[in-house]
Amino acid sequence: MELLDVSLINWSRGQFALTAMYHWIFVPLTLGVGIVMAIMETLYYKTGKEEWKKATKFWMTLFGVNFACGVATGIILEFQFGTNWSNYSWFVGDIFGAPLAIEGMLAFFLEATFISIMFFGWKKVSRGFHLASTWLVMLGATFSALWILVANAWMQHPIGMQFNPDTARNEMVDFWAILLSPIALNKFAHTVLSGWVLGALFVVGVSAWFILKKRELDFALRSIKIGAIFGVVSSILIIATGDGSAYHVAQKQPMKLAAMEGLYEGKEGANIVAMGLLNPEKQYDNDEETFIVKMDVPIPKLLSLLGYRDADAFVPGIKDIIEGYTLSDGTVVPSFVEKQASGKKALQAFNDYREAKTAGNDSLAVVHKAVLDENFKNFGYGYLEKPADLIPNVALVFYSFHIMVALGMLFLVIFMAVWFFHWKKKLENVRWLLWGSLFSIPLGYLATQLGWVVAEVGRQPWAIQDVLPVQAAVSSVSTGSVQLTFFLFLALFTALLIAEIRIMVKQIQKGPGE
Amino acid sequence: MTTYAFLQHYWWFLISLLGGLLTFLLFIQGGQSMLFSLSKTEDEKRLLVNVLGRKWEYTFTTLVTFGGAFFASFPLFYSTSFGGAYWVWIIILFAFTIQAFSYEFQSKPGNVYGKTTYRSLLFINGLLGTFLLGVAVATFFTGSDFTVGKGNITNIASPVISRWGNAWHGLEALACPRNLFLGLTIFFLARTQATLFFINRLKHEVLENRSHKYLLYNAIPFVVFFLAFVISILLSEGFAVQDDGTVYMEKYKYFNNFIDMPVVGILFLLGVVAVLYGIIASILKQSFKKGIWYTGAGTVVTVTMLLLIAGYNNTSFYPSSTDLQSSLTIFNASSSEFTLKAMSWASILVPIVAGYIFIAWRALEKKKTDMDDINSDSHAY
Numbered sequence: 001m002e003l004l005d006v007s008l009i010n011w012s013r014g015q016f017a018l019t020a021m022y023h024w025i026f027v028p029l030t031l032g033v034g035i036v037m038a039i040m041e042t043l044y045y046k047t048g049k050e051e052w053k054k055a056t057k058f059w060m061t062l063f064g065v066n067f068a069c070g071v072a073t074g075i076i077l078e079f080q081f082g083t084n085w086s087n088y089s090w091f092v093g094d095i096f097g098a099p100l101a102i103e104g105m106l107a108f109f110l111e112a113t114f115i116s117i118m119f120f121g122w123k124k125v126s127r128g129f130h131l132a133s134t135w136l137v138m139l140g141a142t143f144s145a146l147w148i149l150v151a152n153a154w155m156q157h158p159i160g161m162q163f164n165p166d167t168a169r170n171e172m173v174d175f176w177a178i179l180l181s182p183i184a185l186n187k188f189a190h191t192v193l194s195g196w197v198l199g200a201l202f203v204v205g206v207s208a209w210f211i212l213k214k215r216e217l218d219f220a221l222r223s224i225k226i227g228a229i230f231g232v233v234s235s236i237l238i239i240a241t242g243d244g245s246a247y248h249v250a251q252k253q254p255m256k257l258a259a260m261e262g263l264y265e266g267k268e269g270a271n272i273v274a275m276g277l278l279n280p281e282k283q284y285d286n287d288e289e290t291f292i293v294k295m296d297v298p299i300p301k302l303l304s305l306l307g308y309r310d311a312d313a314f315v316p317g318i319k320d321i322i323e324g325y326t327l328s329d330g331t332v333v334p335s336f337v338e339k340q341a342s343g344k345k346a347l348q349a350f351n352d353y354r355e356a357k358t359a360g361n362d363s364l365a366v367v368h369k370a371v372l373d374e375n376f377k378n379f380g381y382g383y384l385e386k387p388a389d390l391i392p393n394v395a396l397v398f399y400s401f402h403i404m405v406a407l408g409m410l411f412l413v414i415f416m417a418v419w420f421f422h423w424k425k426k427l428e429n430v431r432w433l434l435w436g437s438l439f440s441i442p443l444g445y446l447a448t449q450l451g452w453v454v455a456e457v458g459r460q461p462w463a464i465q466d467v468l469p470v471q472a473a474v475s476s477v478s479t480g481s482v483q484l485t486f487f488l489f490l491a492l493f494t495a496l497l498i499a500e501i502r503i504m505v506k507q508i509q510k511g512p513g514e
Numbered sequence: 515m516t517t518y519a520f521l522q523h524y525w526w527f528l529i530s531l532l533g534g535l536l537t538f539l540l541f542i543q544g545g546q547s548m549l550f551s552l553s554k555t556e557d558e559k560r561l562l563v564n565v566l567g568r569k570w571e572y573t574f575t576t577l578v579t580f581g582g583a584f585f586a587s588f589p590l591f592y593s594t595s596f597g598g599a600y601w602v603w604i605i606i607l608f609a610f611t612i613q614a615f616s617y618e619f620q621s622k623p624g625n626v627y628g629k630t631t632y633r634s635l636l637f638i639n640g641l642l643g644t645f646l647l648g649v650a651v652a653t654f655f656t657g658s659d660f661t662v663g664k665g666n667i668t669n670i671a672s673p674v675i676s677r678w679g680n681a682w683h684g685l686e687a688l689a690c691p692r693n694l695f696l697g698l699t700i701f702f703l704a705r706t707q708a709t710l711f712f713i714n715r716l717k718h719e720v721l722e723n724r725s726h727k728y729l730l731y732n733a734i735p736f737v738v739f740f741l742a743f744v745i746s747i748l749l750s751e752g753f754a755v756q757d758d759g760t761v762y763m764e765k766y767k768y769f770n771n772f773i774d775m776p777v778v779g780i781l782f783l784l785g786v787v788a789v790l791y792g793i794i795a796s797i798l799k800q801s802f803k804k805g806i807w808y809t810g811a812g813t814v815v816t817v818t819m820l821l822l823i824a825g826y827n828n829t830s831f832y833p834s835s836t837d838l839q840s841s842l843t844i845f846n847a848s849s850s851e852f853t854l855k856a857m858s859w860a861s862i863l864v865p866i867v868a869g870y871i872f873i874a875w876r877a878l879e880k881k882k883t884d885m886d887d888i889n890s891d892s893h894a895y
Contacts (some may be wrong), residue, residue, distance in 0.1 A: 087599025093589025506624030
């Protein structure tokens, strides 16, 4: 039997990351600009003013270009679970597949059906029908995000399932626990809101360009006002859900939190790092300083407070998670070595169970099943070789997290400033703010990408937290095949992105008036 | 029948129905494959692109839902086929990915690669998407080269459950004539349906007349390849399953399935008749415009019934020609009873989905499409 090599796993990961990151270039703008255009069409419906219709159609054209790219990259993402992660597809397909199927049945058809009316129905259906179609497209897009994010949240915190040794897979036992998991709901809200922030940045930035060029001023001022208000609301909400995300990470994925904060040695009353430069020599098992330079947020004990809702709570560091630790409430968390031993015991018990079943020895099978059940929570650790396997890329997670947070704060300031100067009717004179708004658009993309880097790199090595590491999830295809498809996808997506950007720029230059 | 067995049958029926609907909706791809032949002038090309472009998302969404529903209801198929027949599925994915942006981009200023490039991508989608989907589905009857070992999961160095037996990873299916028959059947069927769709939807005399000619050119090879495929599978051995799950080869298995399930057999024949009626009536009578609805409905029924005989009546729907006992059945490849039940509740909403699709379709298609329609539409491609 051929052995899986590390390069296959890394290329498969790379291919999935490539597809997901390209997909996430297009989707958040769809979510955000879509809401803005729906708001504008609602204003058109209520006031009957052609200016609102003109603005709606302008943003709708950009939405359409972007939407097509999201669809193109999305289909590959869905099917890659099968092509590149076939073991995963069987091992947890019983749970993971259901949200994808429901997403297709209920959300995608809603989008696909009403998007035709939205684009081609201006002269064919009533204004009310058209408005309803636009909102239904957005409902479909958001609904679609819900299901895929429920699936993703479940991978970060697998619940509502039970391992069945007869079928060699995990099976769903509580649909509502999966759908209504606080982690899923928070992830849904946080991710959709990140799309709203990006959409608002895009609308504000593009409108700022029109104002700087002194073109389409009426349209630009209408749009920038909607964009800024939408941005302020979204930014405030995203801070709240960001807090929720970090809280859940602290509870369920302490290694990810430790990486986000560059925390190697756990402590009670831990601070949050405002900014810092990590020492590349630092390992969990050496005595090097973690940071070359570091500045904490000037509110003491904030990490303990936000992570555990207790300013004096113990926050475990990477070393603690490897060596085992005791939480403030007395909970003892075993070391890596203990979990690894338990995981290997689970794997062995599963093997023994199957052999006993094949031999028809049911009573022995019951004994092995009991061992398996007792150790299943550490099943995935049985595949790991050494403590370092448990640690994600700390620098990548740390910097991604801190840059994302800093950018989020910057965006809130920009939205508030734009709203303020618009209200004071001085916006056209504040050119530095207009230029700043325009150049914030790529920063918005950067922030949303970094958010996913934190979420996905931070949970490595797990495909399913504690249950299935990536090396046990991958398909058995040759590394060369995956390399070839990686570069094919890279070429296709890049060509697509270049065309998309150029079309968007041309459409913006053309403006809404023509 | 236990509840679990009922649910497994119910979900195989839904998968089959989705397969039938997808095959009907592939008329979009069929139309794309004729972009450079049926239309001669730029106006004609533009008309075809726009009349197809208002419907492409239905096909795309049905394909995505087909994949999602397969994943959720029969995850071992998803795991085995997609991870094993890697290259076939990757090429199909590529073929559909390039469709998704080609409509939207082709007429937009600054599209970098030019209109012809995007139309060529649509052509490729029409060619490969239909043909390879047919080849991939044909392996449901002819078998593939894979093994499944669920116990492999405990092998830390190599825990993969499903393994493909050769380095071609699915492309070897192209060497089997019966797979090619179905691939070509689907390709010519999609083109046949496209001509019927154009006859129904276009208000353009030249294109209508040309569509009638192309209908004949495509319907004849379609019927020939369809008969070749159906006769070959009905006369060949099929992958039968004993009550204990043992898979064995049975003579005339698929023919026997029609006999054992007469309703399926009768519906299959009725579907074929509807397909042929739509085609023949359109060929014989120029004024007959409703051929697409007869052929379309017939396609949905025929394909659904074909897929039912692949999975029902103790048949392996995804057989392994290498290791018979690795073959997938609706029993050993399905999700748990709980999951199938949960999704079945969600599937109750499908009639609502069908209802709003019907309303939206009617709203946009009250009258036939002509050049004036395209020229006055600000979002036209």
